[in-house]
Amino acid sequence: MTAFVPSSPALRITLLALAVLTCLPDTAAMAAAGELPAVSSRQRAEKKSFTDGxxxxGFLKTAFGAEYHLAGRVDRIRxxxxxxxxxxxSDRxxxxxxxxxxxxxIGRRVRHLDIAMIDTNEAANVRVKLVRDRDLYRTITSFYGAEKAREIRTSLDPQCLSGFRKNDDFEIEHSDVILTVDNGDFVFLDCAYEELLQSLGPINDTASVPWTMFNDxxxxxxxxxxxxxxxxxxxxPRIKAGMTVAEVKAVLPDVLKDVRAWVKRVNDLKE
Structure with missing residues (x-):
């Protein structure tokens, strides 16, 4: 199956949004305990206390817009x-x-998200294609066509990629993620987290928020x-697909209060 092909005649593709992670060096090998030093050092230095503002x-800057988009409006929640x-x-x-x-x-840490792996492509609504780095551009071409692949390569020069299609109600119908398997463990995990999360909706990268992985x-x-x-x-559930910025801002204070309690609990955060 190629990317962004409707599963039925009733499904019309209205948006293709792409997110990329630029090339990163492989700086660490696996530690004896199964952790990457490059990850554990970041966790030790991580900022965990944030104001509501x-x-x-960060939410408004990543949930609205798109780093690179081919079609469709991007001023609504997806x-x-x-x-x-x-x-x-993959065979890896x-x-x-x-x-x-x-x-x-991701499933453990996002309260109202039901996400899990599945063994068959037919029943999946997120497909992750794992490829060698040398096959990345060819894979992008097979997904999006030669012309769009050239645009993506010229403007983004990606090392990994994600995109989704939505319906008229701005509900995501299907996402595709492309990850390279041979650039080291840190790059693989960094790409996997960012692209999977962006394929769920927060597709826009921003350089103005220093704490998010959606910053290149x-x-x-x-x-x-x-x-x-x-x-x-x-x-x-109070943040619905299709909401405008104004509609989201109206409910954010109440939603954020509950989200703070959940994130504190699941991460055992102190006051």
């Missing part, structure tokens, strides 16, 4: 409105195992506290 700013099932296409068992752990971690100058390799705030806000 800091959280809301999200899945139902279970998210992820299928990994080690990377598929890592990806499954990433998906499980920031590398994480794990699901940080700040981005947990963003995803939990997005998937709260």
């Amino acid at each position: 800091e959280i809301i700013e 999200k899945f409105d139902g279970p998210v099932r992820v299928f990994a296409e 068992a080690d990377r598929k195992t890592q990806l499954a752990k990433v998906v499980a971690d 100058n920031v590398s994480m390799g794990y699901f940080d506290v700040y981005d947990q705030y963003i995803l939990n806000l997005l998937y709260d």
Whole structure:
């Protein structure tokens, strides 16, 4: 199946939004305990306390707009409105195992998101294509066509990529994620977290928020506290697909209060 092909005649593609992570060096090998030093050092230095204004700013800047878009309006909330099932296409068992752990971690930390791996492509609404770095551009071309692939390569020069299509109600119908498997463990995890999370809706990268992985100058390799705030806000039932900025701002204070309590609990945060 190629990307962004409707599953039925009734489904019309109205948006293709792409997010990328630029090239990063592989700076660490796996530690004996199974952790990457490049990840654990970031976790030790992580900022975990944020004002309401800091959280809301990042949410609005990432949930609206798109770093690169081919069609459709981008001034509305976009999200899945139902279970998210992820299928990994690869013969690399080690990377598929890592990806499954990433998906499980996201599921544990986003309260109202039902997300899990699945064994069949037919039942999946998120497809993750795992490729060698040398095959990345060819894979992008097979997904989006030669002309769009050239545009993506020229403007973004991606190392990994995600995109989604939505329906007329701004509900995400299907997402595609492309990850490279041979650029090291840190790059793989960094890409996997960012692209999977962006495929759920917060597709816009921003250089003005220093705490989010959706900033091309920031590398994480794990699901940080700040981005947990963003995803939990997005998937709260009171934030609905199709909402405008004004509509979201009207409900954010109440939603943020509950999200703060959840993120504190799931991360065992202090006051």
